Amino acid sequence: MNEAPDSGRAPTSDHVGKYLHWVFGGLAALAILGLALITFVDVVARYIFNAPIPGAYEISELVMGVMIFAALPVVTWRGSHITIDLLDTITPRWISGWRDAFMFVVSSVVIAVLGWELWALAVTLASYGDVTEYLRIPIHPTLQAMSLLAWITSVIALLAALASVKRALASSVA
Secondary structure (H helix, E strand, O other), X not given: OOOOXXXXXXXXXXXXXXXXXXXXXXXHHHHHHHHHHHHHHHHHHHHHOOOOOOOHHHHHHHHHHHHHHHHHXXXXXXXXXXXXXXXXXXXXXXXXXHHHHHHHHHHHHHHHHHHHHHHHHHHHHHHHXXXXXXXXXXXXXXXXXXXXXXXXXXXXXXXXXXXXXXXXXXXXXX
């Protein structure tokens, strides 16, 4: 980890960030492409042929959940979350590193709990045999995928916390 993960951009020398970008960013991009294609075909079919795609809304819901959770590992590693930086210009760099590490640990715990709850919900829905209303697609596999992506994001947040500690220690020595 040559550069702090919270730089707001993909560092060119950061191998972890590049890997995350290609794997999880690629998954999110495929989900967006699928969502765009489904929406485009559905709109064209609805307005030109008066025959919308059956269940397009259900498919969009499932794909959107995966898309959001697939992007989280990349966003977390880059530190590209929405932040308020009112005090960043007056905060000493060594404090910023410790603050960022603390926030990454808190984020890791929160997203791990979210992953746990998603998994529990998936198990419950699987036991009920819950499916989407129109296409009868099982919902639990999508929730399980979202849960796994949340847990991966949690681990990445811990790695980002370690990088922030490293940055804080380096700036306190300098």
